[in-house]
Amino acid sequence: MPRPSSRISGIVPSGKDGWEVHTAAWARREAGEDIIMLSVGDHDFDTPSQTIEACVAAVRGSNHHYTPLQGLPRLRNAMAVASSACTGVETTPDQVIATPGGQAALYAAVQAVLDQGDHAVVVAPYYATYPNTFSAAGATFTVVETPAEGGFQPRADMIRAALRPNTRAILINTPNNPTGAVYSKEHLEELAKLCREHDLWLLSDEVYWTLGGGEHISPRSLPGMAERTLVINSMSKSHGMTGWRMGWLTGPAEMISLLINLNLVTTYGLPAFISIACAEALENRYGVREIAERYAARRTIFIEAVRSMNDVVIRGSEGGMYVMLDVSAIEPDDEKFAWAFLDNEKVGVMPGSSFGEAAAGHIRISLCQPEPVLQEAALRLRRFVSAYRREAA
Incomplete structure (x- = not known):
């Protein structure tokens, strides 16, 4: 084919894009593994029904x-x-x-x-x-x-x-x-x-x-x-x-x-x-208050579940749909940590370095899962951190 423009060719440089752990976790879940997906910021619930009905009425109109x-x-x-x-x-x-x-x-x-x-x-x-x-x-x-x-x-x-x-x-x-x-x-x-x-x-x-x-x-x-x-x-x-x-x-x-x-x-x-x-x-404001309250509750529950975890420090995490955990005291290589967490405990998270060097040594936890799932993920994280520390020692 003729040469594409340098503009379109240069938008995404070749190589890693930071989503490798998420992509692998997704593929493994699709293949039937019981993977907890905490890597993506997409709601685990549907759009509010009032909005859906408004769209249906508009189509029919x-x-x-x-x-x-x-x-x-x-x-x-x-x-x-x-x-x-x-x-x-x-x-x-x-x-x-x-x-x-x-x-x-x-x-x-x-x-x-x-x-x-x-x-x-x-x-x-x-x-x-x-x-x-x-x-x-x-x-x-x-x-x-x-x-x-x-x-x-x-x-x-x-x-x-x-x-x-x-x-x-x-x-x-x-x-x-x-x-x-x-x-x-x-x-x-x-x-x-x-x-x-x-x-x-x-x-x-x-x-x-x-x-x-x-x-x-x-x-x-x-x-x-x-x-x-x-x-x-x-x-x-x-x-x-x-x-x-x-x-x-x-x-x-x-x-x-x-x-x-x-x-x-x-x-x-x-x-x-x-x-x-x-x-x-x-x-x-369909769903606005309910969605905000849902994520506030999830944030509180997950942070409380990890707050006393040795060598895991909560950074930022005041708002949004995510919790950022500093795991550098356990493993400075956040990507290595995320891969090992996926392999050993079947939990997919995002390495912090995917979002810039400021977040290196961290993992990002998405709160887009029901509260029992988040609590289970916190238990798996606690178990993983303890085992990882022993192996390193």
């Missing part, structure tokens, strides 16, 4: 045609209301654009603020797609780690040291995937000051905002930040709708107007029946 590029008016209005609640800034429909999932909102944000050869800073630990999203834009990036011993809070001095003359943007994620860290107002204010001083865009991934362990603070609400912040959001986690692929981006109206042109040449709008169901789910 002949909502099968093209929609506006920026999203149905009703959907954008509902997203604006949700953004007002999420960011603490009154948001109008012309400040949001609907996208097919949070990843598409992230892609749109990166395309909007970076030209070929521009530079960005990615705060780690980070969601796995972040680096390759910048690669797709032809941009370079520097990863800035957050200290585990500081609860994975971002450090403005470390970010400042990574800035270059062509730096245009900083990307953060709070509540954080994979660590569950909820960024404090103090650290966000320092970051906002840095953005104002250097005229930078701040890309803020806030898809876990309803699942925080405390008050969610969006950097968009800080002085001088509404005009330079793009907030990525999604219905996947908050409303139990991972497979529906619906998200949105919030930002200055002038930028959102430009992004409508990006939808023109990518999605050409979104399905009407899904848009209507999502609007109803946003308007009525």
Whole structure:
């Protein structure tokens, strides 16, 4: 075949992608092994029935045609209301654009603020797609780690040291995937000051905002930040709708107007029946409180189950759908630890280093399993740690 473009060839470099343990655990479970899957952040329960019925009604109501590029008016209005609640800034429909999932909102944000050869800073630990999203834009990036011993809070001095003359943007994620860290107002204010001083865009991934362990603070609400912040959001986690692929981006109206042109040449709008169901789910907050309460209970139960485990330290883990455990005192190689845990106790977890060097020596535990399963996994972890320590000795 003719040569593909360097742009598409360079999005995902060849080699390991960090998901090898998860892929193996999944394959072994599909082959019939009794594997506990704690490696993926997908709900173990269905989308709320009210949302499903709203979609069925929309399909039967002949909502099968093209929609506006920026999203149905009703959907954008509902997203604006949700953004007002999420960011603490009154948001109008012309400040949001609907996208097919949070990843598409992230892609749109990166395309909007970076030209070929521009530079960005990615705060780690980070969601796995972040680096390759910048690669797709032809941009370079520097990863800035957050200290585990500081609860994975971002450090403005470390970010400042990574800035270059062509730096245009900083990307953060709070509540954080994979660590569950909820960024404090103090650290966000320092970051906002840095953005104002250097005229930078701040890309803020806030898809876990309803699942925080405390008050969610969006950097968009800080002085001088509404005009330079793009907030990525999604219905996947908050409303139990991972497979529906619906998200949105919030930002200055002038930028959102430009992004409508990006939808023109990518999605050409979104399905009407899904848009209507999502609007109803946003308007009525279907499942939001129940999902948040479910994960809060699971987080508490699992953390209590591992809290007294020798040489296992809980880091971050205030919010989101994950618990991050420091296992470096037992085995510094987190990937080796994860493989051995899978082989010996049939539990699949994610090695922390899959999300950046800041999380090296950690494992990420997904809370997307019922409480009895999480308790069983904690028992297996305790047994595994004790046996591993004896073998090492």
